Amino acid sequence: IPIILGLLVAAYLLGSIPTALWVGQRFFGLDIREHGSGNAGATNTFRVLGKKPGSFVMAIDVLKGWAATSLAQVMLNQGAIEAGQLLYFQLACGILAILGHIYPVFAGFRGGKGVATVLGMMLAIAPATVGVCILVFLAVLATTQYVSLSSMTAGVAFALLQLLPAFRPQNQLLVWFGFILAALLIYTHRANIGRLRAGTESRVPLPWKRK
Ligand code: G3P
DSSP states (O other), rough: HHHHHHHHHHHHHHHHHHHHHHHHEEEEEEOGGGGGTTSSSSHHHHHHHOOHHHHHHHHHHHHHHHHHHHHHHHHHHHHSSSSHHHHHHHHHHHHHHHHHHHOOOOOOTTOOHHHHHHHHHHHHHHHHHHHHHHHHHHHHHHHHHOOHHHHHHHHHHHHHHHSSGGGGOHHHHHHHHHHHHHHHHHTTTTTHHHHHHOOOOOOOOOGOOOO
């Protein structure tokens, strides 16, 4: 039990690492949450600080979700849980990392929207489904230039894909979880939804869309 509890706390703390905030503060002397969309995430880092910092934040935030989810495997290897319980603990570690990312203890509980961390988590659990979702994300981004809309669509696509025989997980819980994560992403993007409706959401400049 102590090892399980310790690793669950570790999953939350891992997710809590505010990569975007720390990169902005350390290398650019600014609080990313006071610039651009005000979000402490990879997209806003790309927007405000550029490609290199953006890619770095993206990579670390995906890694956080993946690593936290993999802590369940450590529990299994240590004999703290049984093989049949692995998925449950993967989901628990993953959601704790996502909540850490959105509500980080190291950044006054004001973090990001959870997209990269969800991606990392699901790469560890359902990589094939995630692969299709990345294509959905890119297709929506290429046509609309909205990262927020692309993120939400990819999240909903993940939930819906799992209803198809080809992507249906063995454990039904994962299907429910997909819908919970999609709802969570829509919730964290509520300000973006408002801007999308008002027509004020910022667009990613794409070479073939430039006016
Ligand atoms: O990574 C979150 C993305 O979907 C939206 O970010 O900064 O445009 O609100 P942002």
